[in-house]
Amino acid sequence: MSPESRRPLDVQGVFGAILDALVEPVLVVGADGVVELANAAAVQVLGADRDVGRPLAEHFARLGLRTGDGEALPASMHPxxxxxxxxxxxxxxxxxxxxxxxxxxxxxNAVPLPAADGGAAAGVLAVFYDITEATRLEREVAHQSARLQAIVDLVDEGIAVLDAQNRLVFVNDAGRRLLGFSDGMSLDDRAREAPLLDAGERPLPREAYPSARGLRGEMVNDVPLIVDHPDGIRRHVRISAHPLRRPDGSVEAALVTWKDVTAETRSRRELEAARETAESASRLKDQFLATLSHELRTPLQPILGWTEVLRRHRGLDDVTARALEAIHRNIRQQVRLVDDLLDLSRIVHGKFTLRFETVDLREAVRTAAEAFEESAGLKRVRMSIALPREPLLVWGDGARLQQITTNLVSNAIKFTPAGGRVAVRLSTRGERVRLDVEDTGEGIAPADLPHIFEAFRQAKDPRAGGLGLGLDLVRRLTELHGGRVQVRSAGAGRGAAFIVDLPLAPTPPATSRTGPGPAGRLDDRAVLVVEDDDDTRGVLCFMLEAEGARVESAATGLAGVETAERVSPQIVLCDIGLPDIDGMEVARRLRSNAALSGTRLIALTGYGQAEDVRAAIEAGFDAHVTKPINLDQLMALLAPRDEPLTGAREAG
Known part of the structure; x- marks a missing residue:
């Protein structure tokens, strides 16, 4: 197109077209304050067609202009x-x-328009940007952020976001409180001041920090660490770190959380220390009980042994006979006290073993009750025993069922004065059997009834004696047999009744239970006694020789091994606590000697814990019995090999 044919542009029209093409409202105001021009957006959004040709003040008034805070805006302050x-x-x-x-x-935005002559501004061009929706969204985001911040600040765990330069861009209140962090802090600077320590309190390498691993893209969960707080307190924390990724998968930041477990750690350590202390105390107590058992039983053996010998002697005068009976009765009571103490300890610690079989409860009750007829007579207490004619079969440990009866009858006689009565009855009710032990003795005060089966609950009368364990053992043993025990008393001075309820056995007994068979003589049997206590060794040798045995003795373990190798005894009775090598080592050495393979080894000791029994059998003993042992039990124990070891009180 030739220059001559080009048509000149309408500059004013072009300017108007440009303004109308804008989506933002635009006003042009002359130097005299009159609205000269409004583009299409201004007409549509602001209704500005009504303002063209009118003073700016009318525009202001129509739109009710206010500041962003809602305050009225003076006309002079309009942009x-x-x-x-x-x-x-x-x-x-x-x-x-x-x-x-x-x-x-x-x-x-209000911009002065230059005048054609270059003088003062010819007017103002004003552009209105509608940010209503953006402002609403901004406020909503701020509101949601505030809510989220409040929620995050309520969390007990520290929460922080670290950028790629290991700077904190966000941290919640717990993070500030627990570790002294603040926004913008560099963890590198903090690490130099107070490095993280591992669980062993060794400095953690910087590259092993959970935050550093998170920034490398690793997922770190619940790592136990130690940190020194600026307040001087050392804190135990568990830290996790997760990478925050950009859309392309690259790591932009790391989210780190940590929980203060200082109190937990302290409590756990205190609990572990308390457990170790308790276990140590338990071990010491077990050792004490084992030693107590040994020290109490050992002197009882010569007393019981010589009493047995003297009681069998004919021609005793009445006073001597009564004295021996009293001594014998009190020795048995002393043995029961030791047994009660050790049995309760085993039950409490779960080390108690019951040997279950079908038992005729009549025989267990009869044996236990009849053993007290003599002592009841001496105290002038009338005692009656009423048992059914038919067997009453229960599933249980015969010795422990007898022990239940023994403790109840002993207790009843103890608290019944002269002239009183003690009644022992067995009866059945459906599929259960009931044992009643009733007395007319001192009775039980109502306040004491709820506590009567608690350990170490003794009568207030110091003359009652005992350790306060008998009734607690009755309760525990009854419950171990699937039964229950209760007590009734109308009050002090009105007697008491103890009722034991047990389930009957569903099947008949597989084997009959008999007491010890008659003690046979030991004609010409070779027996070696290894015992360091002179009195115990002396009475055992006397008892054995009186029954016809050929007896050798030794006071130490080494002497016992030497004597056994020299005389090849058929039976060795050996103590455990010997002064040089103990009884376990004696058994091991004898078992290693092929010439003594047929010798029966029997541990006769004051140590009666379950661990002592196992250790004795593992060392090579054939049987383990606890002191003191009476003559009939000893003879039954030393019966020929093809006869049962009936009569021995084997520990369990």
């Missing part, structure tokens, strides 16, 4: 008025406008 008055651009002024019952939030 357009300021640009006209100051001949300077006013950029980014935020105002609220009322348009057709809607409030708009706008950012206004």
């Amino acid at each position: 357009i008025a300021r640009a006209l008055a100051q001949h300077q651009a006013v950029i980014g002024a935020e105002l609220l406008l009322d348009v057709e019952r809607r409030t708009l939030t706008c950012l206004i």
Whole structure:
């Protein structure tokens, strides 16, 4: 197209077209403050067609201009008025406008328009940017952020976000409180001041920090670490770190959380220390009980042994016979006290073993009750025993069922004065059997009834004696047999009744239970006694020789081994606690000698814990019995090999 044919542009029309193409409202105001021009967006959004040709003040009044805080805006402070008055651009002024019952939030830029002659501004061009929705969203985001911040600050765990430079860009209140962190802090600087320590209190390498691993893209969970707080307190924490990734998968930051477990760690350590202390105390107590058992039983053996010998002697005068009976009775009571103490300890510690079989409860009760007829007679207490004719079969440990009866009858006689009565009865009710032990003795005060089966609950009368364990053992043994025990008393001075309820056995007994068979003589049997206590060794040798045995003795373990190798005894009775080598070592050495393979080894000792029994059998003993042992039991124990070891009180 030739220059001659080109048509000149309508510059004013072009300017108007440009303005109409803009989506933002635009006003042009002349130097005299009259609105000269409004683009299409201004007409549509602000209704500005009504303002063209009118003073700016009317525009202000119609739109109800206010500041972003809602305060009324003086006309002189409007960005357009300021640009006209100051001949300077006013950029980014935020105002609220009322348009057709809607409030708009706008950012206004007002720019002076140059005059053609280069003089003062010919007017102002004002652009309105509608940020209503953006402001709403911004406020909603701020509200949600505030809510999230409040929630995060309520969490007990520290939460932080670290950027790629290991700087904290966010940390919650717990993080500030627990570790003294703050926004913008560099963990590298903090690590130099107070390095993290591992669970063994060794400095953790910087590259092993959970935050560093998280920034490398690793998932770190619940690592136990130690940190020194700025307040000087050393804290135990568990730290986790997860990488935060960009859309392309690269790591942008790391989310780190940590929990203060100082109190937990302290409590756990205290608990572990308490457990170790308790276990140590338990071991010491077991050792004490074992020693106590040994020290109490050992002197009882010569007393019981010589008493047995003297009681069998004919021609005793009445006073001597009564004295021997009293001594024998009190020795048996002393043995029961030791047994009660050790049995209760075994039950409490879960080391108690019951040997269950079908038992005729009549025989267990009869044996236990009849053993007290003599002592009841000496105290002038009338005692009656009423048992059914038919067997009453229960599933249980015969010795322990007898022990239940023994403790109840012993207790009843103890608290019944001369002239009183003790009644022992067995009866059945459906599929259960009931044992009643009733007395007319001192009775039980109502306040004491709930505690009567508790350990170490003794009568207030110091003359009652005992350790206060008998009734607690009755309760525990009854419950171990699937039964229950209760007590009734009308009060002090009105007697008491103890009722034991047990289930009957569903099947008949597989084997009959008999007491010890008659003690046979030991004609010409070779027996070696290894015992360091002179009195015990003396009475055992006397008892054995009186029954016809050929007896050798030794006071030490080494002497016992030497004697056994020299005389090849058929039976060795050996103590455990010997002064040089103990009885276990004696058994091991004898078992290693092929020439003594047929010798029966029997541990006769004051140590009666379950561990002592196992250790004795493992060392090579054929049987383990606890002191003191009476003559009939001893003879039964030394019966020929093809006869049962009936009569021995084997520990269990």
